[in-house]
Amino acid sequence: MSDINDPLLFSCILLTVKVAGLAAAVAGLLGVLTAWFLSGRRAPARSLFFRVIDSLCALPLVLPPTVIGYCLILLLGRRGIIGQWLAEYGINLIFSWQGAVVAATVVIFPLCYRSARAALESVDHTLEDTARTLGATEARVFFRISLPLARRGIFAGITLAFARGMGEFGATLMIAGNLPGRTQTLSLAVYDAFQSGNDHRALILVLVASGVCASLLVIAETVGGMGLERVSPAMRGGTRAAQS
Amino acid sequence: MLDIRIEHQFPGRLGAFRLRVEFSASERNLCFFGHSGSGKTLTMQALAGLFIPSSGHISIGKRNVFDSEKNLCLPARERRVGYLSQNYALFPHLTVRENVAFGLLRGLPWFMASRKVLGQVYGLLELFEISHLADQHPARISGGQKQRVGLARALAAGPEVLLLDEPFAALDPLMRRRLRAQVAELLERAGIPAVIITHDPDDVAAFAQSVVVFEDGCAQGCISVGDIPLQRDAENAQLRNLALSLARLEGAAAYRGLFA
Helix, strand or coil: CCCCCCHHHHHHHHHHHHHHHHHHHHHHHHHHHHHHHHCHHHCCCCCHHHHHHHHHHHHHHHCCHHHHHHHHHHHHCCCCHHHHHHHHCCCCCCCCHHHHHHHHHHHHHHHHHHHHHHHHHCCCHHHHHHHHHCCCCHHHHHHHHHHHHHHHHHHHHHHHHHHHHHCCCHHHHHHHCCCCCCCCCHHHHHHHHHHCCCHHHHHHHHHHHHHHHHHHHHHHHHHHHHCCCCCCHHHHHHHHHHHC | CEEEEEEEEECCCCCCEEEEEEEEECCCEEEEEECCCCCHHHHHHHHHCCCCCCEEEEEECCEEEEECCCCEECCHHHCCEEEECCCCCCCCCCCHHHHHHHHHCCCCCHHHCCHHHHHHHHHHHHHCCCHHHCCCCHHHCCHHHHHHHHHHHHHHCCCCEEEEECCCCCCCHHHHHHHHHHHHHHHHHHCCCEEEEECCHHHHHHHCCEEEEEECCEEECCEEHHHCCCCCCCCCHHHHHHHHHHHHHHHHHHHHHHHC
16 A cells, blocks of 8 residues: 555656656757747748648647657667667667656647747747848847747747646657656556556545646746736737737 | 849739839938838838849949849848838837847847947937936837837948838827927938838928839839929828829839830
8 A cells, every 4th residue: 555655656756747847848949949940931931841841740749649659669769760879879768767758758849849839920020020130140030039029928838748748648658668666657657556456546646646737837827927027018918919 | 322123923812913113213312102002111121131022133322232143132131221110110028228239239138238339329329319218118118219219229230221111100190290300300310311111292201302103013213302293281182192193104204214
């Protein structure tokens, strides 16, 4: 019987937050950069190539997580293209928590990418154009104008992605397995406890997971709102409208 | 000052829009005059490097900034053109001071400003009488103040020519009259040539030394204001329209002359 003092419980929560946090950070960064390259003037207007890339970026959203997990094993496994290369450096992602990060990153990437792209495209193009005529390079236009003005939408997307990452199950199970204390995240632990008839433990895990997710969401919302106190009410209205 | 010949075709389901602009202006202040949708803003964006036409050439001052035959197209940041769009496009997340400094710093953040840059920024704020607004965000200031911030920001980058897209359209009529005089004086003092888009014959009267008349994406030749019987005090809109149709005819004649 497990109780609230179970050391495994604590390590499982920590692992989940660590995996979801890292995955959200990596996916957020990649998502924003990809959105930058695929959005606005930079993309030679909706050419076939860009549309294909755009669809590929959304693919993990529609694929079953187990399919993503299988694909990742094909890529990262000992015989996989990337796996073989990583093995030369002594890195093995399969059955490791780092593998769980990779799985979660791939699964939540579309959430980050899509929200970042929508937020970036909703920024008034005349502002970016004006910055260009004022001598700013494309990178400076992005970091000084587009990114600050789109940050609320981007932040909302990353928050959502983080929450989704906390609940990641299918792909994580395929890649990292279900090793208690090593790769067992919250949602895996809930399933495990429930399967083995340990309803008491499952209930505790469910409560903890709900509590952690809800409080993180509240914290994220508060922090996101605070950053905007500095700027005008008009702009806040603008960005909020852009998100809806 | 400006020499331009551009052509571009926009495909559209309800008929294509064809932009065809050709003129060369030597005088300092120039007005683009015409109805909405006649290609004025597009031409201005082509000058600024924000829109790339399919063919033609553009030179500003003595510099060639665009030539489709030589495969030359300077990016907007290298054209040294100040562009003030219709809504002034002030950066909402930056203070007035940071807005004005943006061009001087070429987009670097405010804390990188050297003492020289700071001096220039405060000088401009003073010149435009907006020093007391330095720490405000654009949403907190009035339309007329926004316009001055926009002008100060455009001038700070040291442009060779200023492009003003309907600078007075967003202001109420009283404000418009006052600012028109102010802006005319500031432009005079800064000594920088300006291109102004307008629907308002009064703007033409106040600023322009020459006018380019746009119609349906077409503009050929540029007319000296001295040649137009434009009545400064005329309240009668019909009379003004007549004056401008005359100008249009003259433009067409100039075009025929070029291609005869």
